Amino acid sequence: MPNEPRLIVNTQTESLLQELKTSLETCRSFYFSVAFLNFSGLQLLLEALKEAETAGVEGKILTSTYLNFTDPEALRKLREFPLIESKVFVTDKTGFHTKAYIFEYDDCYKVIIGSSNITQHALKSNVEWNVELISKQHAAFMDRVISEFNDLWERSRRVDDEFLHDYTELVRNLKETVTHQSLVYEKSTYVTPNSMQTRAMENLDRLRGIGEKKALVVAATGTGKTYMSAFDVRRERPKRLLFVVHREEILQKAKETFEYFLHNFHVSFGLLTGTQKDLDADYLFANIRTLHNYYESFDPGTFDYIIYDEAHHVTAPTYQEVFDYFDAGFTLGMTATPERGDQQSIFEQFDQNVALEVRLHDALEDDIIVPFHYFGITDIDEVDLRDVSIDDIDEMTRRLKVNERVDFIIENMKFYGWDGEKRKGLGFCASREHATYMAEEFRKRGIPSLAMDGENTGVERREAIRRLESDESEIEFLFTVDIFNEGVDIPSVNTVLMLRPTNSPIVFIQQLGRGLRKYEGKEFLTVLDFIGNHAKTFLIAIALNGQRYYDKESLKVAISTGFAHLPGATHIEMDEISKERILTQIDRESFMSMTYLREQYQEFKRVRAGKTPHWLMDYYTYENAPDPVSFIRKKNTYLEFVAATEKDDHLKELSADETFIKTLKWLSSMLPLKRSYDFALLRALAHKRLITTAEAHSEIEKWVEEVPEVSVEHALCYVNQEFFDSGMRERTPKLVSYDGERAERTLLFDKLLNNPEYRAYILDVLEYGLLRYEREFGSRYYGTPHFKLYEQYQMADAALLSNYRKSHSAFRGSGLLQNGNDYFLFIDLHKEADIKESINYNDKLISRAQFQWETPNSTRQDSERGKNILHNRERGIRLHLFVRKYKQIENGFTEPYIYIGEGDALSWRGEQPVEVQIALHHQLPEQLFTELTEKV
Structure with a gap:
């Protein structure tokens, strides 16, 4: 074992829990001394303790009654392990703050001393510092540690039936006292938004700032959507508010929440239900059934702010009449399940403005x-x-x-x-x-x-x-x-x-x-x-x-x-x-086999009660749904995949229209989007015959916080096919013409949109692309090139995202590509065994902050390209690194690269190729480093 002290902290790839479990697997005996012990932490160690006991490992666990934080249930659980003795240091005037974990081996001890007690957060997620030391038996330090432990052990009380009974009753009584006694004076003005609610309000502000009048928040039950809406209303201070719910049983609770947060607003609060009709209330809380009978009693512009709770219902006919009638200053929808209705997409109802989406990982x-x-x-x-x-x-x-x-x-x-x-x-x-x-x-x-x-x-x-x-x-x-x-x-x-x-x-x-x-x-x-x-x-x-x-x-x-x-x-x-x-x-x-993809599709269909998922947007609304882009990669378009899987003759007839299917194939080939600009323009032109350059700018800014004119103009040129090679032009119908001042949809695009079925499929791809982009990239502007750290990219994406003004098909086939002062390094960490390399490349991650890269074979240090790479900072050259573990994992399907950011040349050696040490601008996240370097 190493003798150097080691700092143990909780990160994505290491934790004190992991170290304790590993140590329990190999030790001969162990001794823990912690100020308090909770069941939340002990449960995480149960399996390791059971295995240690099976191996005959004996242990002693010492904790205390300090502040009565120790959990009686945890003490009770420890008694089930015959080879573990447990004691409690009963604190009175003497505090007890030890956090030490001692493991005995044949010829040494391992000691971990630091800040962590045995709780789930201390073992896994808290900011904790624990130092691990390896000490030989009978060393002075180790003798002192063991002596101190034994002294505390002798002064402590065994956890017997009497102690457990008395301590359990004490803790229960304390909990009841705290529960029934208000220890903190709380005012609504002191309650602050959580991180989810803050992000939602920031995005709502941004959308209102660019003139949008509707937005949707998607978040699971229990994440605080009603509180968020109350916070936003408190900030916006509308004169008249309408809050609409589907189920009357939650109406009163919503009203009480708003009254609590807005107690100093000097407005009246009322209900519109079957039994109560406060039509003149400033802030009116209504169930949809009653509102549907009374909505024409109000002028369409009566309310400054309307909130639809359980907004996935707004596509239903009853809701539609109400929804279409009112013209509020701002309309907010909130839902946990944004399922597409039979009538139309809920996202379309709210103009594709998703202010926030909270999934399981976000909520955790x-x-x-x-x-x-x-x-x-x-x-x-x-x-x-x-x-x-x-x-x-x-x-x-x-x-x-x-x-x-x-x-x-x-x-x-x-x-x-x-x-x-x-x-x-x-x-x-x-x-x-x-x-x-x-x-x-x-x-x-x-x-x-x-x-x-x-x-x-x-x-x-x-x-x-x-x-x-x-x-x-x-x-x-x-x-x-x-x-x-x-x-x-x-x-x-x-x-x-x-x-x-x-x-x-x-x-x-x-x-x-x-x-x-x-x-x-x-x-x-x-x-x-x-x-x-x-x-x-x-x-x-x-x-x-x-x-x-x-x-x-x-x-x-x-x-x-x-x-x-x-x-x-x-x-x-x-x-x-x-x-x-x-x-x-x-x-x-084989995750890309037709058999596996069909099984995924059929299971998703079962989840939807047998309802065929005709649209890409059907997948967007379910957490952990299959990725429909896999279906597209297999069959070029989602429509063709469904037609083949369902053996649907009508869908096959739709697929037979060459112009339509070529259009759908081109749009589908851009999924998942790496910038929103192009789809934002195409969606705008699907609704309006022409847009000026200024209007194009506004349409793009709906999806990103800012965008430079040069990128707007590049997107207009791209949808005008200016960067397509001859083969691409032949394969792709021309949907847009751009003359430098305005973009106009072509007669061909007109014809496609005039067919209701074609239009529905085209808008579905555009909607899915934009909303998935919003989910993965947010509204942030990433600069030019428009790269987000640790996102996945193909070589051709670099041309689009760096505003390359020549044929984009030129961006392929080489590990080093260039657009002006931007150099793009595309690197495979593991070379395929059947590829005969003229040079034994040695590209690898040296650490989370340093990369070793070998240039193309022809590069010399004294060439212009070599000087640009080796002296990139002095010459104003930006080196962008893209890496992937393997070129292919499944036969026939090329893996994307992961963008790990910019880097600067540190040192170099050799010629043709030159081996370059590159310092990364951003240290790799530990989980990504492990994923790229670990062989399983």
Whole structure:
């Protein structure tokens, strides 16, 4: 072992938790001394402690009653480990602040001393400093550490039944005192927006600043959308406000929220419902059913600000009449599920202005939801699902109904525990029969449970939820098939059981999300997933990875690092059998095969209750939906993919129109967008016959904070096909003509737009491209070249994004491309074995801040190009680095490069090629560095 001291901090690739688990795997014995110990932290160590005990490792854990922060449940749990002794230093006037972890090996000790207690945040996400030292046995330092520990151990009290009873009662009484006694005087003016709400309001300000009158906020239930809208109203101070809801039961709560935040506004608040009609109120809160009967009582311009809660309903006819009638100064839509309606896109209703979109990773990072602790547990051998189709629900149910499995599930529930006084759990099952079976078996084993499914009435469901949430009720579990996937709010849920094979990452995240709502006293959600040997087990990894765009390599690295890129105290742990099973399946699967893509498509269709996803925008609205660009890469356009998959003769007829399909193919080839300018112009011209250069500028600024005139003009020239080569012009119908002052759509574009079906497909691609760009790039202007750090790019993108004014097809085929003073270095980190290189290239990341690159073979140090590279700073040359791990991961499909920013030449050696050491302007994120350098 190394003797140099080492600083351990919590980052994306390392944490104290990781170090403790690794040390427990190899030590002979261990001794922990921490000021306090919470169950949130102990749960993360349970598996490692169990394995250590299996290996015969003995341990002592010392904590204290300092400020009564230590969790009685954690102390109770430690008593279940026969080889672990636990004691508590009872603090009175003497404080207790130690944070030390000691591991004994055959010939030395490892000591970690620093700032971390055993809590989920201290072990994983807090800013903590812990120093690791390796010391030989009987060294003076180590003797002192062991002596101090033993002294504290002797002065401490053993955790016996009497102590646990007394301490538990003390903590419970203290909690009740705090709960019923207001210790802080809180005024609404002191409540400040969280990061999500702040970002939303900043974007709303930007959109209003450029003259937009509508905007949409997409965020999950429980993330504070109503508060955000109240904050924005408090800032805008409209004279008249209309707040519209779909469900009357949330109307009063919304009104109370606004009254709380706007208590000093000197405005009247009223309701418009079946029983109350305060039509003259300044701030009116209405349900849509009643408003639909009364909206013509108001002048269209009555309200300065209108808010539509659950805005995904606005495409319905009842809403449409109201929505189209009013002409407010500003209209805000808020939704958790922006599903496309039968009439038209909700995004179109709000002029494609998405002020904010909060997905699971965003919510975890912003601390809007609680972290989850996921444990992937290999299912028992008696459950064999290798040859069962995911669609054969009856057979799946039959094989899952195993009494030994129920015992195994309960055994693991008891081992991992839960957060809170009462266990409140949801179990997701394969079928109604399976849910009924699980509820019955749990009841037999003394765990009061109910089964719920789509055949239960709304009243029955609400009563079951009430009983689960009530601390006085005996019900601990609700077993269900799919009715609680989304749209149901059960904040106090602290346990989720995944009891069937995952067949959809979308459904997996929806089910996980049922337990992530914040709730008083709830620190985390426990998720137990019983992983069997089904052929599609690897879908779990795709769901947990949480990134729509992935390849085999990035997925394997995520698994091997425990999904370290997930923010905060969220923890994912799979046992070795499950990991190996998933990694093997990923190696075997071809993510770009037609078979796999069809399966993804069909599963997405099932999630939508069998409704065919005709539009790209259908995918945009679901977190963890398949990436439809994969379908486009396979069949050139999404329309052609659906036509082939559904064997739809009408879609095939649409595809037969050469001009239309060529247009759709060209637009689709630009997905995913790397700049919004071109699609912004095309969308504007789809709605207006011509636009001036000034109007073009305004259309682009709807999507970015600023854009220089030269880039606007370049985009106009691009859609005018000025940078196309002859082959590209032949393949691409001309939609736009530009004369230097204005852009006008062509007769051909007119003809396409006059066909309702063609128009719908064209607008769908444009809408999807722009909104996906908004999601991935935001509204920031990245300069010229328009590169965002750590985004994916192809070589030809560099021509577009650097305003290259010659044929863009010239940007390919070489690892070094140039536009003026911008040099673009495209680098493969691993060369294919079958490529005969004339030189043994040695391009690699030396560290997160330094890159080693070898120039093209012909480059000499004294050539003009060589001087520009080696003396780039003095000569005003910008070196842009793009790297990829492999050129191809799946046969026939070229991987994109990742932009890692600019760099400057530090030193160099050799000729033809020249080996150059490059200092990166931006240190690589640890997770990306690991992904690019680690072999799995």
